[in-house]
Amino acid sequence: MGRRGSQAALTIIFILFGFMLATQFRARPPISGNVPYQRAEELSVLLKATEEERDRLREEVKVLRDRVAEMMAGENQVKVLRDELLKARILGGLVDVKGPGVTVEMNDSQVKSSGVQDPNVFLIHDDDVLRVVNELFAGGAEAVAVNGQRLVATSEIRCAGPVFIINGVRVAPPLKIQAIGDPVMLQNALKMRGGVVDNLALFGIEVKIKTEQEIVVPAYSGSLNFRYAKPVKDEGSK
Amino acid sequence: MWYLVAGLLFGVLLGLNVPWKIPSILARYLAVSLLAGIDTSLGGLRASLEGEFDTVIFVSGFIGNTVLAAAFVYLGDVLGIELYLAAVVALGVRIFNNLGVIRRHYIRSQTDKKTALRKVSSGES
Missing domain, CATH: 1.20.5 (Single alpha-helices involved in coiled-coils or other helix-helix interfaces)
Structure with missing residues (x-):
């Protein structure tokens, strides 16, 4: 092999080497600690x-x-x-309530789609919002509203194309979820390792949690019409 | 030497700028391959310091080692053994050995220029 050939071969090998280095650097999985036994x-x-x-x-x-x-x-x-x-x-969400709690702001991922991945994973979906809200209730939230829509027993959080339907009202990201409860508890519930926020962060969905001394959660503004549900007369209760 | 550095930089830039990412299942194979690549490169540097560098041996060693390392990990996956660890340890030891020889070579050439070209058997592979 001549001198030129040898140089070319070595250069190609080093290009390959650098390429492998960079590829591996980009592919390395995020380091996440385990909970010790x-x-x-x-x-x-x-x-x-x-x-x-x-x-x-x-x-x-x-x-x-x-x-x-x-x-x-x-x-x-x-x-x-x-x-x-x-x-x-x-409990029914019929009055404005105030108290300490957290404000959670969620927005679609700002990460540029690489073109290979489904762009859908970078958007907030109804189940993402449901999981956050669920976690808030699990963390002891007493009143929760999404963009001013108080969540009550009949509230739905549903995908409707680019927006959500909550209490029959269209709501679009960025979402602002307000929850009244123990601020630290609520924040920890969301930020639990491997929890909701961690999962959303994988796709770069922005979740900002702010603890507040006093927030006001508005009352449910929809109608109260029970056409089908009728109370059962219970002899035992008063 | 400059064309090696240029090649390396070009490869890094290329790797950082390609639009696709390697699937995470293959990342482990690439990691061990990369380790083999580092080992071979250091081996090549060592051999050239010892005046025994041979392009054919180096190129075949680089390609062969990287492919073999990945194959080794794959074998481990198929058999359900963590051969991955064995490859990492073995290559790690070799990298440190090579680094040690290179370091000694430089120190010796600093202190005593006459004995700089100490011939040691064992090539780069």
């Missing part, structure tokens, strides 16, 4: 203790409910009823 064990002990406490508290709830029922029968009936009504209205 000991930590997992610690957490499971903690979980067990918390579960025991929960069971105890459930008993307490039952006792207190009985007492409430007694009081309702007594002279405080009106006041108790009013309190119950207010609670039911908060």
Whole structure:
């Protein structure tokens, strides 16, 4: 092999070498730590203790409910009823509520599609929003609204082409989800390792979580028309 | 030497700019191949310092080693053994050996120019 040939061969080999280096650099999987075994064990002990406490508290709830029922029968009936009504209205999303919580902003991925991947994975989908909302409720959120649409028992979060339908109203990204609850708890619920935000971040979907001292979650503005559901008369309850 | 550096830079730029990515299943094979490539390149540098460099041996060694390393990992996957680790350890040891020889060579050539061309058996492969 002549000198020129040898040079050409070596150059080609080094181009190949550099190409491999760069390709591997781009392909390396993101480093993610595992939960150490000991930590997992610690957490499971903690979980067990918390579960025991929960069971105890459930008993307490039952006792207190009985007492409430007694009081309702007594002279405080009106006041108790009013309190119950207010609670039911908060639960039903019929009043504006305020309190500490988190604001979650979600937006479509700004990552440029490489052309090979399905561009759909870079957009927010209804199930992404559902998962975030679900995680918020799981984290103890007491009132949640998406772009001003309060989520109530009959709320839907549904894909409708480029937008979502929530409470029958069209809502488009960027989404602003407000949730009232323990801010730290809600934030941690979302940011759990391997959790919702981690998964969304894989596709570059932007999720910004901000804890707030006081946010206002608006009331449900839709109609309250029950055409089919009728209450069942329960003899046991008051 | 300049054309080697230019080739390497060109390859890196090419690799950074191609629009597609290697599928993650193949990334492990490429990683071990890359390690074999690094080993062979260092082996080539070592051989040239020792004055035993041969282009044919180097080129065949580079291609052969990278392909063999990937094949080795594939064999491990088929058999369900972590041969991947064996390849990484073996190549790692060789890389350190080569680096050691190169380092010693440079130190010696600094301190005593006359004994710079110490002939050691064992080639680049």
